[in-house]
Amino acid sequence: MCGIAGAYFWPDGGPLTDRLTKILAHRGPDGSGRYDHRAGDGEVHLGHRRLSIVDLTETGAQPMVKDGLALTYNGELYNSPELRKELEAAGVRFRGTSDTEVVLEAWRAWGTEGLHRLRGMFAFGVFDERTGALTLVRDQLGIKPLFLVRRGKGVAFASELKALATELGGSLTVDDTALVASLLYYWVPDGRCAFSEAEKLPPGSWARFRPNGDVERGSFWSLRQVAEEGAAYEGEFDLNAVIEDSTRKHLMADVPVATFLSGGLDSSYLTALAAREQPGISAYTIGFRAEDAKFEAMPDDLMYAKKVAAKFGVDLHEIEIAPQVLDLLPRMTYHLDEPIGDPAAINSYLICTAAREAGVKVMLSGMGADELFAGYRKHLANTLAVQYQRVPGLVRRPVESLVDRLPVATSKRGFRSVRFAKRFLSFAELPEETAFRRSYTMYDRAELAGLLNPDLAGAVDDVITEHADTYHDNTLSDFVNRMCLADSRLFLPGLNLTYTDRSSMAASTEVRTPFVDIEVVKAAFRIPGDKKIVKRQGKMALKEAALSILPAEIVHRPKGLFSAPLRAWMSRDLAPLVREVTNEGELVKAGFLRREALQKLVDEDASGQQDRSKHLWHILTLEYWYRGAVAARTT
Secondary structure, eight states: OOOEEEEEOOOTTTHHHHHHHHTTTOOOOOOEEEEEEEETTTTEEEEEOOOOOOOOGGGOOOOOEETEEEEEEEEEEEEEHHHHHHHTTOOOOOSSSOOOHHHHHHHHGGGGGGGGOOEEEEEEEETTTTTTTTEEOOOTTTSOOOOOOOOEEEEEESHHHHHHHHHGGGGGBBBHHHHHHHHSSOOOTTTTBTTTEEEEEOOTEEEOTTTOOEEEESOOOOOOHHHHHHHHOOOOOOOHHHHHHHHHHOOOOSSSSSEESSSSSSHHHHHHHHHHHSTTTTEEEEEEHHHHHHTTTTOHHHHHHHHHHHHHHOOEEEEEOOHHHHHHHHHHHTTTTSSSOTHHHHHHHHHHHHHTHHHHHHHETTTTHHHHHHHHHHHHHHHHHHTTSOOOHHHHHHHHHHHHHHSSSSSSOOOOOHHHHHHHHHHTSOOOOHHHHHSEEEEEEOHHHHHBBBHHHHHHHHHHHHHHHHHHHOOOOOOOHHHHHHHHHHHHHIIHHHHHHHHHHHHTOEEEEEEHHHHHHHHHSSOHHHSSSSSSBBBBBHHHHHTTOHHHHTTTTTOOOOOOOHHHHTTTHHHHHHHHHHHHOOOHHHHSSHHHHHHHHHHHHHHTSOOHHHHHHHHHHHHHHHHHHHHHTTT
């Protein structure tokens, strides 16, 4: 895994590329390089920071230049052995053993027509010395990031937005609608960017820039199409075999590989499969301060992680999450690139930091299984909501009144069941798409509009309309798979893959996601929704597959949370900062947020009647991000 950057037809493109690459040093501390070449009447400059994983020798160094092609590549190609054999049979001679060289030769042989054949995670820029064209590419599922800024005929690109924002910050403006979206979701959707002049290359797509100023764009993979083809599939297949194959391929490395092990189904399943391939593999898990876990009413995931480790001979390392939150909050906000309000990023960063200190560069994560196999509580809750709507109003009203009066916490502990009940009733009677949105986003339309400057009402409508358009953009008749598809297009690339990439790379560690694999995705959408949620049990198809290797106690245990004790942090560590941001924050001073609305969130949370800890955490991340953006514009 690496960091890439470059400039094409850009004034002082070489020095800019060097500065961009330097900011990405944490993504690749093992080496750096730059390539320069004429492109028509302009120039191209490609930069690279290397994290050596496959082929640790100089034959894997980048940018890689060979027979008229130059490549700067960030990723792992899990089917590189098969593609290498095919290319060798066609007469290609390889200089080394890196997957980078396989990507370069695959490009030479097939160009954009062969991109769908690449199985892995990747973002790269490839320059053709003959035509002077630069092509940028991003993987099918958006695992790896690629940001770009265009000016005239020119383009500058980088693996992280912070590099472009730091070097071009004086000319970039904050996109208010993107910030509105971040408040709704607690992340910025992949289709938007926090700066108006910047963009993210969409998953499964490419963009080609030519010396005459022409720009071509294309896509080589469609998640919607995969889901619709899956719905029409009538054959049989072995899901465990598909996941086992993906896990085996994701272990490909010339350095040690370890796993995340929370004790939940997904990480336990992958760890068990990985341990069968590599006996004695290391795994990392998290624990919380006892007082925080009690206040948050968190389940004891560590107990299950220890059982899995003992059964499969895994070398388990426990990391207690008792961070200096006041110090970590601005650091994580910087590394996450855009305002992301999921504290799980802190967990990921601390685990990867500990693994890296132990000499581990590569980690396997169970990320993606919940989105693809209907494992989140929201999936079950939305199916239950359909049934709840059939209950007579005379029965529903007293229940709703009772739940509304119940507290979500006292001064000593929180009540998870009450929080879930309040959350459920907030969307249970809404139409399908609206209910799904409300089941995982932060506010309804009125609440969001009330938090913001009235001039942003149009942005609120735009963001909510975009969600509806994405949700309805398919022909699936299966309710559960409609939710899975929406999650895979919105939640997975916008939040989970984003924070996983940034937090792990901040620790110079590569995280691989075997469930977020094109073959696993195809298999997931061949499974009908009534096989994913069965008798109020989510993720049943995956659980049945996992029973081939895991004990039932692990497979059918209650779902845990890869999160953090937010309520404890808000009431203790972060309480003074919350007051400061509410009263004197830059977002309030700028008129973006309303002070009275923020104070209402604080009061509701403090009273214990509503759980606003996630809302307030995201307000803090947004505030710190905005401070950084303002500072970049003035330097």
